[in-house]
Amino acid sequence: MILEMKxxxxxxxxxxxxxxxxxxxxxDYVKKDQAIAEVDSDKATLELPAEASGTITLKAEEGDEVxxxxxxxxxxxxxxxPSGDTPKEADAPKAEAVKPVETPxxxxxxxxxxxxSASPAAKKILAEKGMDAGAVKGTGKDGRVTKDDAAKxxxxxxxxxxxxxGSERKKLSMLRRKVAERLVSAKNETAMLTTxxxxxxxxxxxxxxxxxxxxxxxxxxxxxxxxxxxxAIVRALKLYPAVNSMIDGKEMISYDFCDISIAVSGPKGLxxxxxxxxxxxxxxxxxxxxxxxxxxxxxGQITVDxxxxxxxxxxxxxxxxxxxxxxIINPPQSGILGMHNIVERPMAVNGQxxxxxxxxxxxxxxxxxxxxxxxxxxxxxxxxxxxxxxxLLMDNNVKRALEL
Numbered sequence: 427m428i429l430e431m432k433x434x435x436x437x438x439x440x441x442x443x444x445x446x447x448x449x450x451x452x453x454d455y456v457k458k459d460q461a462i463a464e465v466d467s468d469k470a471t472l473e474l475p476a477e478a479s480g481t482i483t484l485k486a487e488e489g490d491e492v493x494x495x496x497x498x499x500x501x502x503x504x505x506x507x508p509s510g511d512t513p514k515e516a517d518a519p520k521a522e523a524v525k526p527v528e529t530p531x532x533x534x535x536x537x538x539x540x541x542x543s544a545s546p547a548a549k550k551i552l553a554e555k556g557m558d559a560g561a562v563k564g565t566g567k568d569g570r571v572t573k574d575d576a577a578k579x580x581x582x583x584x585x586x587x588x589x590x591x592g593s594e595r596k597k598l599s600m601l602r603r604k605v606a607e608r609l610v611s612a613k614n615e616t617a618m619l620t621t622x623x624x625x626x627x628x629x630x631x632x633x634x635x636x637x638x639x640x641x642x643x644x645x646x647x648x649x650x651x652x653x654x655x656x657x658a659i660v661r662a663l664k665l666y667p668a669v670n671s672m673i674d675g676k677e678m679i680s681y682d683f684c685d686i687s688i689a690v691s692g693p694k695g696l697x698x699x700x701x702x703x704x705x706x707x708x709x710x711x712x713x714x715x716x717x718x719x720x721x722x723x724x725x726g727q728i729t730v731d732x733x734x735x736x737x738x739x740x741x742x743x744x745x746x747x748x749x750x751x752x753x754i755i756n757p758p759q760s761g762i763l764g765m766h767n768i769v770e771r772p773m774a775v776n777g778q779x780x781x782x783x784x785x786x787x788x789x790x791x792x793x794x795x796x797x798x799x800x801x802x803x804x805x806x807x808x809x810x811x812x813x814x815x816x817x818l819l820m821d822n823n824v825k826r827a828l829e830l
Contacts, residue, residue, distance in 0.1 A: 429478050429501040435494045436467045436730050443467045444491050444600040445498065452484045455508055456501065463498070466600040471726060474498075481505035489597055548576035555579065605696060612755045617793035620752040623805050625812045627768050627783040630654050633815060633824065641828055645710045649828070651765070652688070653712040655740060657819050658811035659763060660684045660705045663738060666804040668796050670737050672758045678795055687736030687756060688716060690723045697723045698756060700736045710829050740765065750786045760795055763808065764788040 433443055446464040450456055456476045463474040476482070480503040486492055544552060544559040548571045552559060555576075562579045564571035598606070612618065634649055641649040663670040663684050671680040686704045690697055699719035704712065722728045739756040744767040753764035764787065771784040789805045796804075811818040820827035 427503045429503055430497045431477055431499045431501060433492055433494050433496050433498055436472055440467050442491050442493050445486050445488050446471060446599060447488055448484060450482055454482055456482050478503045544571040545573060547573040551576035608757060609754055612757045616755055618755055618790055619793050620788050620790045621801050621805055622786060622788050623809050625785045625787055625809050627785050629813055629815055631783055637828055640830055644830060647713040647717050650713060652716050653709045654812060654815055655765060656686055656704055656712045658808045659738060661811050662804045662807035665807050666800050668800050669761045669804050671795055672760050673795055681737045685735050685737045687739040689739060689741040690720055697728055697733060699723060699728055699732045708829060709827060752788060753790050755790055755792060760792040762790050
């Protein structure tokens with residue numbers, strides 16, 4: 427029996443996917459549920475499992491864009507599984523020695539009036555690059571320089587110094603192309619502005635130093651910075667609900683829940699899994715969810731549903747050493763908070779210069795629905811909660827807040 431394997435729907439609104447990589451060869455025997463391909467959608471990279479055991483025949487190439495429901499391979503379920511036995515080298519018939527036959531070299535194309543000359547389209551391209559047709563090797567008839575030759579030609583960069591000068595061209599994945607489109611869309615279609623502030627991280631450092639070992643021993647997760655930032659943002663979103671809103675045509679949609687998107691770096695690029703209803707989570711709950719989502723993103727197991735939605739985003743460029751940046755809004759959301767590295771800096775405290783661990787934070791927001799007063803007030807509220815976490819995030823009861 428021949429089974430037709432069709433592309434399953436990875437999620438709502440997704441109509442096409444791209445064959446990123448075949449994990450098997452044409453004619454291989456595959457087992458049921460074995461991963462046979464990786465497919466890229468505009469939201470994630472997913473594995474395609476075999477629906478039955480049998481011999482596979484591929485019907486699509488790597489890089490092909492295929493529609494959901496389209497047949498991409500056939501599986502012959504009547505084929506027997508290979509025994510795994512291979513003939514021994516001694517039993518195998520020996521091949522007779524065959525004298526190699528020299529293949530004559532292809533003759534160089536004869537020089538004619540057309541050799542080295544360029545077609546009209548090629549001339550235009552070369553003129554834009556400031557190049558002469560004589561500097562390009564033509565692959566057309568009688569050595570004529572074609573449009574493709576001109577497009578691939580590179581102008582001289584001076585006398586080479588002896589180092590390698592190779593280059594590589596490869597197609598962007600569908601996920602990477604979609605990310606690029608969304609970033610350009612966010613820049614072009616939103617009135618994006620960024621406001622900055624600085625946070626004294628000493629109070630959080632002190633709490634983590636005192637309780638992180640006990641917290642990890644009891645809950646099995648570390649007491650990191652993300653839980654403090656997530657809960658500080660939840661508090662600020664309640665104070666400034668416009669930041670927890672988004673534009674839909676001529677309407678503004680506001681949410682009474684906080685689904686916080688966390689930007690993480692995965693093997694296929696940037697991924698943004700969502701912490702659902704963060705307003706109902708404790709420090710332990712946030713840290714457990716961040717760890718779970720980060721592991722799934724790292725292992726390529728994150729699903730489209732886990733990255734769909736979100737009302738506000740946190741991006742932590744500090745893990746890569748970033749001091750300051752302007753994060754780009756994750757549409758259709760209206761705000762994103764950028765975290766950065768923590769550096770000891772001299773600060774004025776009560777008229778005295780004190781060395782403190784300082785983090786710069788940045789809030790990019792859509793000015794169409796968030797005014798300057800709200801954006802600055804929101805970021806100040808985040809700063810206040812981070813600098814006074816015991817009172818504003820823990821209700822003056824650290825052990826109860828940490829469930830110790």
